Amino acid sequence: MKFNLSTREITLIGMCAALMAIFSQLSLPLPFTTVPVTLQIFAVVIISVIAGAKIGTLSLIIFELLGAIGLPVFANLKGGFGVIVGPTGGYLIGYIIMAFLIGYASYKENKILLFIASYFGVSIDFFIGALQLKMVTGMNIQASLAAGVYPFIIKDFIATAVAIIIGFKVKKSVQNIVKKNVIA
Template sequence: MSSVQLKKQILCALFATLTSIFSQILLPLPFTPVPINLATLAIFLSAGLLEVKYSVLSQILYLILGFIGLPVFAQFTSGPSILLGPTGGYLIGYVLIALICSFLIQQRKKQTAVALPLPVIFMIGIFFCYTAGTLWYMYSTHTQLLPSLFLCVFPFLPGDILKIITATILVKKLDRISI
């Protein structure tokens, strides 16, 4: 195994760990089972700094760790019941953020397509996370679309804007030092 390959694997594990830690930095909301946390900031960073494969693997690793019982999900929860529960779709959405954002960022770096600004790329990623999460929430709780959006999406948009701004700044600065 080359030192470059080892470095990429270590960074993959690091971003899984960062997602785990950032999942614990949260603000529970009394009216929804979904807490505000910083996990998506870690995912945006992994998407902006890692190749597609490693960004996606970091989030799959995060989900596996939680699934097998390590308390990495928000509020130190874990297990299949969380992943398959009403908010599990948002956790699966983390993989979508990593996949879509890192792919679009790699295309942006190659300049093979129209270069979308980083904040737009992150907004596209969060849109797919919200779509997967809300659809799963609606299915698992038998809640209609509008109430689901008021419980699981709208309260989180201001924080997501701040995370997108923060991730954009950090990715631009950290990308220069070639992680």
């Protein structure tokens, strides 16, 4: 992965980080957990499918750096390094791994591989998130799974499938437009 970024790539990274911030605000707090229901998983998947590993991963890193310095980009307009090291920070860290896995699989243009990588990425995110939730709050692992994973599995697995399907179609459309403009 080269790190010489073109103006186009820098612009895409900024746009994807902004999209992630917008999708993060579409959230709903749950009364029994500190983990809100958000569309962040959907955003990570769709950004990674469309933008690929490099742009997707860098945009998530920028999104989290913006949040870490205090900009209110995380769910419920929260910001600051405390969010990353807090109860829900493990999920944020997992998004970076998800973006790389999904973005890499999207280059292969194999839908089955993309689904496998996406669900593996979501599972890694759940694992890291539940582990940090456990460590920060002092919950046992069963309680952290009950608060941070179980209520979200169905929603996030459905959101992942929808994001893959939409992302794959958008990516194909963009590629066709680019090919037509290059040929014309």
